[in-house]
Amino acid sequence: MEFSAEQIAQFLRGEIEGNPQEKVNNISRIEEGGKGTLSFLANLKYEKYLYSTTASIVLVNKSLALSQPVTSTLIRVDDAYQAFASLLNLVQGTVPRKKGIDPGSFIAESASVGKDCYVGMFAFIGENVKIGDSVCIYPQVYVGDNVSIGDNTILYPGVKIYHDCQLGKNCIIHSSTVIGSDGFGFAPGEETFQKIPQLGNVIIEDDVEIGSNVSIDRATIGSTILHKGTKLDNLIQIAHNVEVGENTVIVAQAGIAGSTKIGRNVMIGAQAGIIGHIILADKVKIGAQAGVANSVKQEGVILLGAPAFDIRDAKKSMILFRRLPQMYDQINKLEKEIELLKNQLTDKG
């Protein structure tokens, strides 16, 4: 399919700078470009490519001031990244969704499956499972007994959902992710450990996306909860009885220890670790590789470092960490000079 700058500008309510008849039939990254492709510029780190790209059309922010001439036709919009996302969604909407119950899948007789669902080959759906409408369950997925899954949710190949867990609508869960495995609970004995049975479940509300190879443990009692709109990247650890607030974003390889409560619209950077039994207030931001060992009760605080503290202070300490050898030399020099001064004073005394 081919679209003109005029058609795209109309769809995005943008303004054209250049040829309204310019045509595109594909998308590209601005540094790669190519005739007949549409690209975008949002991160100004990539601005230099705007002046050399061969993309036929480029979406840019209304606020962008050009510093050089541009050969592409520009479409100016309020937010080029969001506008581009809308177009990508339009493109993806044209990809037909998988449908139909594959006879090579297994669905327990006591399970119910809604309309327009896909259940792929080698997928396993256990007893009393309730699946909504338009749900996509790819091959080799496991859905344990008594699980419920809301409308439009997608489970990619190999996802494993343990018994009794609940998934909302419009969720996306990527391959090899495990929902509802046992929490890590053991009562220490003299030398050995006694397993604490994990009798709770996991509740995932609507509009949650979870990457691949993520582990979300079931609660000991009660529920581990991901609230509405939460987005998790890959290889993340969510321990038992954790609660993650609405629209919170957690980046790859981060881990949250048991019973911790994360607020709404929190951002947790890659490889960060949050200790158990604490609380993070709404809108808190935790930097990559940080280690958070105490509750953060003030909204919107930004922390960095391990152990984590206020980002401005942490950055100062990190810069001085690099200067430690100089500081050490300074101190030793000062000691010698003081010794000298003391001797001089004694001599004079």
Added chain:
Amino acid sequence: MEFSAEQIAQFLRGEIEGNPQEKVNNISRIEEGGKGTLSFLANLKYEKYLYSTTASIVLVNKSLALSQPVTSTLIRVDDAYQAFASLLNLVQGTVPRKKGIDPGSFIAESASVGKDCYVGMFAFIGENVKIGDSVCIYPQVYVGDNVSIGDNTILYPGVKIYHDCQLGKNCIIHSSTVIGSDGFGFAPGEETFQKIPQLGNVIIEDDVEIGSNVSIDRATIGSTILHKGTKLDNLIQIAHNVEVGENTVIVAQAGIAGSTKIGRNVMIGAQAGIIGHIILADKVKIGAQAGVANSVKQEGVILLGAPAFDIRDAKKSMILFRRLPQMYDQINKLEKEIELLKNQLTDKG
């Protein structure tokens, strides 16, 4: 099923404070409570909830001194956490275990399967595999050729066991965990790398529990070994030829590099990393996010930081890290003052 405080106290050998006829039919977390539920208090961080909980019965330690009146019936025991664990085990014991060989599984003719086993749909059991009694193999598990699995072991959906590995009795392995993948061994050439075939295996002894998405590599030659009673959380890396001692506990996202030997009753915190070819003595404790680069030969040492050192010293250094800007200012101020003193002395000279 319903139980009275009297019945529970008898089972746990505890002492009742309150109404011996108080009835419960469910369990709860103390901060949630609810009439008809039994809860417990072990971590004193949660003591405040004891005075407001609506749980009908609460297990507490004998040593607990009440600071306010309590409405729940209390049962005092030596160790409330262990007592609660016993009750949870009792509850879980009432859940019937899966049984039977599903005709939709594949079991090689040369494999042997013991009594009362479960082999779920889409599970694959290779040549010469030996499976003990009462083993639970959930759907989509892979058991490679020549693997042996001891009695009562549970493999959750999607576990992958490569050929020649050995698993003991009473083990639990959670979904998407991989046992016996190739160790990361390459002989560096001029520019490229030559793969070192990984011809060993993995041996997992009795009573080991392993979380989800864990990777345990087979040995180059010989065996990677997890000794009896070891407990591993999720997303952990165990490299080739590692040996983990009895009853050692490793928390989520930690990693142990090749050929390292970990002692008995060691505890390794979340996201910690242990370098290859070293030894950790028995009962050593490694803090979360620590990086251990040298052998630890003294039993019971507690280390923190990256690189890790004694926890008391590490904590002091971590506190001073936050004060680096002040220290830096102090040093600069001292330099100026010394300069001034020197000038004063010269003037006087």
Added chain:
Amino acid sequence: MEFSAEQIAQFLRGEIEGNPQEKVNNISRIEEGGKGTLSFLANLKYEKYLYSTTASIVLVNKSLALSQPVTSTLIRVDDAYQAFASLLNLVQGTVPRKKGIDPGSFIAESASVGKDCYVGMFAFIGENVKIGDSVCIYPQVYVGDNVSIGDNTILYPGVKIYHDCQLGKNCIIHSSTVIGSDGFGFAPGEETFQKIPQLGNVIIEDDVEIGSNVSIDRATIGSTILHKGTKLDNLIQIAHNVEVGENTVIVAQAGIAGSTKIGRNVMIGAQAGIIGHIILADKVKIGAQAGVANSVKQEGVILLGAPAFDIRDAKKSMILFRRLPQMYDQINKLEKEIELLKNQLTDKG
């Protein structure tokens, strides 16, 4: 099968010290040894075992100077590690490779499969997939629509390859690894996040090995690329649009954020994190647990720490970090002494 020292020396072009008729029928680690086994010594950390091992034959470097008498027959070669690797390859070559299309697998009619392939039980091969010759696809693997796989590539049980990805020849991918899951891209709205569809793919060139439980996300547009000869350990995160240069080695639990370009022959240590949208030059080395926040433009640089800087400086700062309490005491002592000196001078003034 049994081999004599003479036969092995001939194969490796090595020189015998000892009995040319010494026979072996197995391999061992030098610290374990055993009569009839062949071992090797490459890492001098293990030299002490050379003088006590019971291995019948040991491969050693030509350059090795013995400090004690040895009972094993030695074979001296240029590089004992590589020579041993050659022998292991010889042993592994005798293990027959799996072959044949299992009728319990699913292969779409539009897919093509080359000669001498293995497609195991419960494996799923989607529409228009193109599979080369001698490819091994183990049970429970998922290969999405339009994927292509080069000759001799091995996909271990449970590997998931999303639609449209391309894999080269002679690749090895271990269990539970996910190739082509959605990149973590969301356009932030007022409070919620809008998903950016991930329409690109993943390209994996020839001779790439990837460990277990690795996540490699597809590009938003264009491709996430692992170039020829790249080796990845377990539990690694490769975000969307990352490009990894030829023969680069990445150790377990490391993560590379979106759109970063890694050069050739780079080494990235375990648990290290590389921020998005940067470049690492060829032959750069990043230490374990490091955090790289800026581009590294100079070839061959070695970095350590979080944030990472030159390894020599980082090691100095790390040593002084441990001495912070002493430095703090020194500064406070200096302050007091200066105060004293000032007073003395004032007194004298």
